Amino acid sequence: MASISELTCSYSTLMLHGNEVTITEDKINALIKAADINVESFWPGLFAKALANVNIGSLIYKVGAGGPAPAADATPAAPAEEKKVESKKEESGEYDDDMDFGPFD
Template structure:
């Protein structure tokens, strides 16, 4: 895995962990503050991927009032 990809992965994880909206600008800012140079398209690719993955979690069995072991 290239350094550019890894830097964007870490930046995306940091933003997610801190409950900050994941945007290409914020990823680029984090990467730049870490003194890592990445190609300009990487932050936008990771932001788009995070946007697609940001769906509501499916309901668990606990929410339905029953479980497997009742």
Template sequence: MDKDTVVESQHACTYAALLLSDGGAEITALNLMKVMRAANVEIEPFWADLFANALSGRDIHELVVKAALEGQGPATATNGNSSGQGQKPAEEEKKEEPRPVSSDSDSDDMGFGLFD
């Protein structure tokens, strides 16, 4: 099985699962395969089993929202705003102040030098 076939099978199962979820149908291997046949898409049957087991008892809409928020970065995920509004511009973010550089070396502070 080549990489393209794997990706296509995964996408097909994902879309079929979303379709079943939107329609209020249970996500089972049998239902996934029915959607595949109706869409004239051929996949290896183990993909339907794999997706059905992985999604068993899970809310797909919650998974999609969570994944979308995580992909947007921490500012959006923490404030729950997926539109991007309410984010602080980069220049307003708190920045660490640089420390002043002293003329004394660290070894002088400790009372000994590297080669003493």
């Protein structure tokens, strides 16, 4: 779980980006001071350095992307497997009926 310091720096970064302001350690610290929140001193610098050469807009849009889409032939295979299981169950039931024994015989 994220700490208060991490969340504060994350929200400060998003606020700066939303207002099209360059993200620097000083600007993050200014927002933190204005919010009157105690943050461990290394977090603002860490965030500023980590995001120095990052396109934050594309980073935000990529958060919801899980990965590559499943292969096209993987989806139809699942129903076919279910049909095979059902047909085996039916066959085994017919076999029991043919032998003239069951749970109530």
